[in-house]
Amino acid sequence: GENVEQHPSTLSVQEGDSAVIKCTYSDSASNYFPWYKQELGKRPQLIIDIRSNVGEKKDQRIAVTLNKTAKHFSLHITETQPEDSAVYFCAVDSGYALNFGKGTSLLVTP
Amino acid sequence: SAVISQKPSRDICQRGTSLTIQCQVDSQVTMMFWYRQQPGQSLTLIATANQGSEATYESGFVIDKFPISRPNLTFSTLTVSNMSPEDSSIYLCSVERPIGSEQFFGPGTRLTVL
Numbered sequence: 001g002e003n004v005e006q007h008p009s010t011l012s013v014q015e016g017d018s019a020v021i022k023c024t025y026s027d028s029a030s031n032y033f034p035w036y037k038q039e040l041g042k043r044p045q046l047i048i049d050i051r052s053n054v055g056e057k058k059d060q061r062i063a064v065t066l067n068k069t070a071k072h073f074s075l076h077i078t079e080t081q082p083e084d085s086a087v088y089f090c091a092v093d094s095g096y097a098l099n100f101g102k103g104t105s106l107l108v109t110p
Numbered sequence: 111s112a113v114i115s116q117k118p119s120r121d122i123c124q125r126g127t128s129l130t131i132q133c134q135v136d137s138q139v140t141m142m143f144w145y146r147q148q149p150g151q152s153l154t155l156i157a158t159a160n161q162g163s164e165a166t167y168e169s170g171f172v173i174d175k176f177p178i179s180r181p182n183l184t185f186s187t188l189t190v191s192n193m194s195p196e197d198s199s200i201y202l203c204s205v206e207r208p209i210g211s212e213q214f215f216g217p218g219t220r221l222t223v224l
Contacts, residue, residue: 034212043202043215044153089152097143098213100153 002027002094006101013080014109021104023090024072032093033066033073038103039086047088048075080108112136112207114216122222123193130189131219133203138183143213144176147200156201159186193223 003026013019023033034049050057050064050073057064061080066073077084085108091098113136123129133142144156157167157178165178179187190197200218207214 032211043217046212046214049212096141097155097158098153099155102152 002030002092002099004090004092004099004101006090006104008104009102010105010107012107012109015080015082017080019075019077019080019084019106019108021075021088021090021106022072023074023092023101024070025092025099026071027092027094028068028071030092030094033064034091034098035064035075036089036091036100037086038089044089077106080106082108082110084108112139112205112214114203114205114214116203116216116219118219119217120220120222122224124224125194127193128189128191129193129221130187131201131203133186133188133216135184135205139205139207140183141206142180142186143204143206144178144186144188145202145204145215147202147218149199153202156188190221193221195223197221198223 005024007022031052035047036044037047038044048059048062048064050066052068061078063076087103087105089103090101115134117132142159145153146156147153155168156171156176157165159165159178159180161180161183175191177189200220202218203216204213
């Protein structure tokens, strides 16, 4: 099955700094790459996604970049705020469901 | 989008018993998915539930342990059978809307097995 590697597992930044989380995948046929944010005790929520025909997508302070040749994609959060503190999961479609990375615990300190 | 509810939201169960988790969606969907999230871990797909056919289980998960029902296009149940403390997890159902796009998750069922 699809192998999704996510790094780093933990990330601590100061408020206002940028945060970058990277994921790699193994199946070159994958074409949908979402990012989920999960706050403590809550369900995962989609924050941004990208398809294989697009190299970059941006939504306010959040952006995702995709390199299909290298089979990796990244989440970029700029001007981080304390409310960005959460666990972030990348995922890759397996053709019928999602395979998730192990998650990155992001802490934004004031 | 999709509105998904799950029952129960949490439960504490004794070893050897079984628990059935219900998932209700606000509109018809072809596939429903069941995930497990062990404490501090990522989400792992248990099985895909299609209406009118047997569920498709992922490697490491078997029907005898996690029987699934899908009686119609808006409802599914997952049973965790003969529970042990290792089954303590959050169980989440999800749906795709539209197909091949965003997956929406239910609020999860937090299960603790003593």
